[in-house]
Amino acid sequence: MTTHMGPGTRPDTTLAGTLSSLLREGMPVRFTAYDGSTAGPPDCPVGLELRNRRGLSYLLTAPGDLGFARAYVTGDLVLHGVHPGDPYDALRLLMSRLEFRVPSLPEVAEAVRGLGPDVLIPPPVPPEEHPPRWRRVLEGWRHSMARDAEAIHHHYDVSNRFYELVLGPSMAYTCAVYPEADASLEEAQAEKHDLICRKLGLQPGMRLLDVGCGWGGMVRHAAREYGVEALGVTLSKQQASWARAAIEREGLGDLVEVRHADYRQIVEGGFDAISSIGLTEHIGVRNYPAYFAFLRDRLRPQGRLLNHCITRPHNRPQSIGAFLDRYIFPDGELTGSGRIITEAQDAGLEVMHEENFRRHYARTLAAWCANLVAHWDECVAEAGEGTARAWGLYLAGSRLAFERNEIQLHQVLAVRTDDDGEDGFPLRPTF
Structure with missing residues (x-):
C-alpha cells in the first residue's frame, strides 16, 4: 500500500500507514500491525510484525535502537523470514x-489523536535491560572497581553453558584471526592466540600476564604451546571458575593461574609480556593513561604488551548506542586506534606494530550467529528467550557494523624500551 497523499485525499490513519509516513522512503519491508493494516512491498522476503500496543509504545517512547530492541526482546515486534538467532539479512535491509x-x-497531533495519548506512556522496560548510566551511580562512579565489577557481571555472567553454545569449544569471546578464508572458527581462534604469542616473542620460562583473561584461552594456549608461566585475571566469577576447571583438566596447573580480580589489583611486576584481549573496551577512554601506565610498570625492561580491542574508524568521542549500553556492554566505550597508540606512547611505551582485523571480526560474528541458531532451543532454555533474542540482534548488528567499517578491531604491539633505548626486537618482525 502507498502512504503518499494527493489533492483531496485523506491521510492514512491506520497504524501501518502512520508509521510508514514517518519514513523518508516508505516502509522497506513487509509490515503488519496488530490493527490488521499493512505497508511495504508484499513480496519482500523480510517481514516486520508489530503484535500489540505495548510494542508500539516502546517504539514511540524510545525512538531509535532502544525502542526497537525493547519491542523485539519482549516479542512485541517480530521479524519474519529470518531466525531470531541471526537476523542479519533483516538488519542489513x-x-x-x-x-x-x-x-x-x-x-x-494527528497521529496522537488517531493512536491515543496513552501510547506515549512508557511501558515497564524488559527485565533483561540494564539501568541507564545516570542511575548506575548507585553502583559507584563510572569505571570504579565496584561499578566495573557489576558491568562485567551483567555481560559475562549470563551462563557459562550459554557461552559454550555460542562461542564453541575455544570459549574465546574476541575476534578470531582467519589464516585462510575457509578456516573454521576453532582454527581461527587458535591462530589468534598463537599470533599474539608470536608477536609477544614468548619463550619457555617467560612470565605472561593476561588482563581480562576471560575463560583462560590465551593463558592456556601460551602455557601449552610455548611453555610460559601465565597469570590471568578476570572480573567475572563464572569465567574464573570455568577457566580453573579447564586448567586442571588440561594438566596446566603448574604453569597457569587464573584469579577473580580487577587487573588493578595485580601487585606482581617484572613480566616478560602482557596481553590484553578485549579489555580496553570496558575501562573507559579517560582511564587510558592510568591503564597503560599500570601495564608498563608491570613489564620488565624490553617486555612487550599486546593490546587487542574494538576501535572506531576515527578518534572522536562517540556513544556505543543505547541498545548496546543497556543490554550488552554497560559503560562500554570505544575510540580509534590513533587514541590507543597515543596513550600507549604517552605512558612511555614504544609502539612497534599495529594491525586491523575488521573483516576477521565480521567472520567471527557470523560464526557465533550460526552457533546461536544451531543451539537456539538450548540457549533459550539456559538464558531465557529475551536474552537469546538480544544476543542475536547484537551479534548480527555488530557483524553488519564491522562489514560497513563503522567499527574496527586493532592489535597494537608495544614494548617497554630499556634505559639504553634497547627494545629487544629483531630488525624485522618474525611473527
Whole structure:
C-alpha cells in the first residue's frame, strides 16, 4: 500500500500507514500491525510484525535502537523470514533503508489523536535491560572497581553453558584471526592466540600476564604451546571458575593461574609480556593513561604488551548506542586506534606494530550467529528467550557494523624500551 497523499485525499490513519509516513522512503519491508493494516512491498522476503500496543509504545517512547530492541526482546515486534538467532539479512535491509524524517507538529497531533495519548506512556522496560548510566551511580562512579565489577557481571555472567553454545569449544569471546578464508572458527581462534604469542616473542620460562583473561584461552594456549608461566585475571566469577576447571583438566596447573580480580589489583611486576584481549573496551577512554601506565610498570625492561580491542574508524568521542549500553556492554566505550597508540606512547611505551582485523571480526560474528541458531532451543532454555533474542540482534548488528567499517578491531604491539633505548626486537618482525 502507498502512504503518499494527493489533492483531496485523506491521510492514512491506520497504524501501518502512520508509521510508514514517518519514513523518508516508505516502509522497506513487509509490515503488519496488530490493527490488521499493512505497508511495504508484499513480496519482500523480510517481514516486520508489530503484535500489540505495548510494542508500539516502546517504539514511540524510545525512538531509535532502544525502542526497537525493547519491542523485539519482549516479542512485541517480530521479524519474519529470518531466525531470531541471526537476523542479519533483516538488519542489513533495515539499516540501509530505514530513515525517519522529522514530522510536522500537525502530523504529530494527528497521529496522537488517531493512536491515543496513552501510547506515549512508557511501558515497564524488559527485565533483561540494564539501568541507564545516570542511575548506575548507585553502583559507584563510572569505571570504579565496584561499578566495573557489576558491568562485567551483567555481560559475562549470563551462563557459562550459554557461552559454550555460542562461542564453541575455544570459549574465546574476541575476534578470531582467519589464516585462510575457509578456516573454521576453532582454527581461527587458535591462530589468534598463537599470533599474539608470536608477536609477544614468548619463550619457555617467560612470565605472561593476561588482563581480562576471560575463560583462560590465551593463558592456556601460551602455557601449552610455548611453555610460559601465565597469570590471568578476570572480573567475572563464572569465567574464573570455568577457566580453573579447564586448567586442571588440561594438566596446566603448574604453569597457569587464573584469579577473580580487577587487573588493578595485580601487585606482581617484572613480566616478560602482557596481553590484553578485549579489555580496553570496558575501562573507559579517560582511564587510558592510568591503564597503560599500570601495564608498563608491570613489564620488565624490553617486555612487550599486546593490546587487542574494538576501535572506531576515527578518534572522536562517540556513544556505543543505547541498545548496546543497556543490554550488552554497560559503560562500554570505544575510540580509534590513533587514541590507543597515543596513550600507549604517552605512558612511555614504544609502539612497534599495529594491525586491523575488521573483516576477521565480521567472520567471527557470523560464526557465533550460526552457533546461536544451531543451539537456539538450548540457549533459550539456559538464558531465557529475551536474552537469546538480544544476543542475536547484537551479534548480527555488530557483524553488519564491522562489514560497513563503522567499527574496527586493532592489535597494537608495544614494548617497554630499556634505559639504553634497547627494545629487544629483531630488525624485522618474525611473527
